[in-house]
Amino acid sequence: xxxxxxxxxxxxxxxxxxxxxxxxxxxxxxxxxxxxxxxxxxxxxxxxxxxxxxxxxxxxxxxxxxxxxxxxxxxxxxxxxxxxxxxxxxxxxxxxxxxxxxxxxxxxxxxxxxxxxxxxxxxxxxxxxxxxxxxxxxxxxxxxxxxxxxxxxxxxxxxxxxxxxxxxxxxxxxxxxxxxxxxxxxxxxxxx
Numbered sequence: 080x081x082x083x084x085x086x087x088x089x090x091x092x093x094x095x096x097x098x099x100x101x102x103x104x105x106x107x108x109x110x111x112x113x114x115x116x117x118x119x120x121x122x123x124x125x126x127x128x129x130x131x132x133x134x135x136x137x138x139x140x141x142x143x144x145x146x147x148x149x150x151x152x153x154x155x156x157x158x159x160x161x162x163x164x165x166x167x168x169x170x171x172x173x174x175x176x177x178x179x180x181x182x183x184x185x186x187x188x189x190x191x192x193x194x195x196x197x198x199x200x201x202x203x204x205x206x207x208x209x210x211x212x213x214x215x216x217x218x219x220x221x222x223x224x225x226x227x228x229x230x231x232x233x234x235x236x237x238x239x240x241x242x243x244x245x246x247x248x249x250x251x252x253x254x255x256x257x258x259x260x261x262x263x264x265x266x267x268x269x270x271x
Contacts, residue, residue, distance in 0.1 A: 082188065085191040089188065090234070091198040091199065092197065092198055092227075092229045092230075093144075093146040093231070094230040094231045095150050095196065095225070095229065096230040098227075099151045100227060102128065102130065102152065105128060105152055105190075105195070106128070107189065107193070108189035108190045108195070109128070111185040111188070111189040112124060112156075112185050112186045115181035116178065117178045117182075118166075118170075118171070118174035118175075121162050123158050123162040123163050123175055123178065124157065125156075125157040125158075125218070126155065126156055127154070127157065129152065129153040129155065134153075135148060135153050135225075136148055137208075137211040138153055138203070138211065138223060141203055141204040142200050142202065142223060143202070144198075144200055144202075144203075144225075147223075149225070149227065150227045151226070151227050152225070153226065154197075154224040155214075155220060155223050155224075156179060156183055156186075156220075156224075157218045157221065158175050158176070158179050158221055161217070162175075163178075175219070183222060186224075187199070196228060196231075197224045197225060197226045197227075198225060200223040200225070201222050203220075205220050
């Protein structure tokens with residue numbers, strides 16, 4: 080699969096088949112996350128692969144997302160912000176979230192390439208999920224990803240916005256790459 084195809088075909092899936100994915104494919108997708116750009120070259124992410132149905136049930140409960148129970152696996156991305164805030168005290172927290180997003184996108188595109196589906200879960204009770212998974216408070220839970228084979232019919236997707244009204248050049252609300260200067264009309268005799 081080409082990268083552009085994976086970008087355009089990737090979609091959030093909330094219905095999974097009963098077929099269990101090969102966990103090694105998920106591990107390869109997690110491995111892809113490390114190739115994302117990282118501030119100062121500092122990789123600050125951890126992941127947790129969960130296959131225990133009781134833990135998945137608790138994650139579904141504390142995410143208020145019942146469909147997670149259908150997944151055979153859940154991947155949790157976790158950041159250690161101190162690794163980035165120490166060398167970058169003013170912006171480290173922002174950098175940590177940015178690089179987590181970049182790494183997660185690599186992960187999502189790899190899943191798409193191997194035919195696995197997921198949904199990015201950002202809404203969850205972090206305190207409860209942290210307790211269920213026994214994750215120390217010094218770490219930030221970035222997102223949860225239930226993983227399985229899609230049991231949904233693919234929908235034709237459209238672009239989410241009119242991109243041409245959201246691209247500016249050189250300054251805010253400048254919609255043109257080069258400013259078009261008004262040219263005065265040439266005069267030919269007495270005519271314009």
